[in-house]
Amino acid sequence: MLRLNPTTLPPVALVHGVALVNTDAWEELSLTWNDRPGYGPLVATWEPQVAAAADVSAAARTATNGLLSLALMATNDPAANVLAYWSREGDANLGPRLHLVSTNGSVLSATQSFWVTVTAPVPLLPPRMSLLELSDGQFRFMVAGETAPHYAVQVSTNLTDWHTVYTTNAPLLPFSWSEVYQGDTACQFYRAVASP
DSSP states (O other), X not given: OEEEOBSSOOSSOOOEEEEEESOSOOOTTTOOSTTOOOXXXXXXXXXXXXXXXXXXXXXXXXXXXXXXXXXXXXXXXXXXXXXXXXXXXXXXXTXXXXXXXXXXXXXXXXXXXXXXXXXXXXXXXXXXEEEEEEETTEEEEEEEOSXXXXXXXXXXXXXXXXXXXXXXXXXXXXXXXXEEOOOOSSOOEEEEEEEO
């Protein structure tokens, strides 16, 4: 199920739709209106509301290479193509979400599992560290960035060899990290890294 959140509700009744794009050979950062890929028939339609949901199961089953490219459009006025949905860059909590549903009719238990591979279409922006302080024998800082499956805090004494000292899975951002300052090292460098 593809879930979208409109930034504003349209003043007139519109029907929006989603279609499977004919090719996955396009890049988000270089795509323009004039070189946009073509798309097939609509796989779902909806009237924009506070939150929209579209069943894209049939389209997902055709994705043989692990990629699923979808086109969104205003179906009752395709020339206008007025769409206003949150992106992951605009608001990480309101951006598009693809929800997976078990199709075997039973609730998943601790003994059932399935794999989901998520490929980030563009590299994640580097995390930002702020509020660095050394206080009461503790060194601490805040880490902010994009929503990612996990972040790691790494330390180095020479900016070449990095060692992971902390890893977190999908933290609420920003998160804070601290460690007791030992004082036995002349100089230590810290960095935060994200993995898709």
